[in-house]
Amino acid sequence: MTDCIFCKILKGEFGTEFIYENEYAVVFKDINPKADIHLLVVPRLHVESLNELDDENLLAKLMMTVKEVTKKEGINSFRTVINTGKEAGQEVFHLHIHILSGGFK
Numbered sequence: 320m321t322d323c324i325f326c327k328i329l330k331g332e333f334g335t336e337f338i339y340e341n342e343y344a345v346v347f348k349d350i351n352p353k354a355d356i357h358l359l360v361v362p363r364l365h366v367e368s369l370n371e372l373d374d375e376n377l378l379a380k381l382m383m384t385v386k387e388v389t390k391k392e393g394i395n396s397f398r399t400v401i402n403t404g405k406e407a408g409q410e411v412f413h414l415h416i417h418i419l420s421g422g423f424k
């Protein structure tokens with residue numbers, strides 16, 4: 320998707336630092352953090368939202384990526400959020416999992 324901001328980040332167009340990456344996803348800091356720690360797990364594959372996802376294996380890999388990056392970063396207590404659809408607050412239509420920890424706002 321050429322006009323997708325997360326696809327552009329995945330291609331390295333903004334020089335975004337990846338905290339963690341594997342075969343399926345990259346993880347980077349949210350630009351507008353809503354907690355002390357706010358990371359985004361973004362699949363390499365462009366899928367608009369959970370509504371369009373039909374690959375249960377990818378969903379499992381993304382949740383395992385959450386585990387891997389939180390373990391690596393020493394984040395023991397965290398919240399995961401997936402916003403699906405505009406009315407639920409989804410702003411970027413490339414599936415992603417928010418990881419939030421500490422100082423919730």
Ligand code: AMP
Nearest residue numbers: 324348349350351402408409410411412
């Ligand atoms: P959502 O509302 O679930 O679609 O979440 C999109 C998230 O992407 C928001 O929390 C934004 O702050 C974040 N975001 C948008 N652009 C960027 C960017 N260039 N780098 C990092 N995070 C971003």
Ligand code: ZN
Nearest residue numbers: 323326365413
């Ligand atoms: Zn995309």
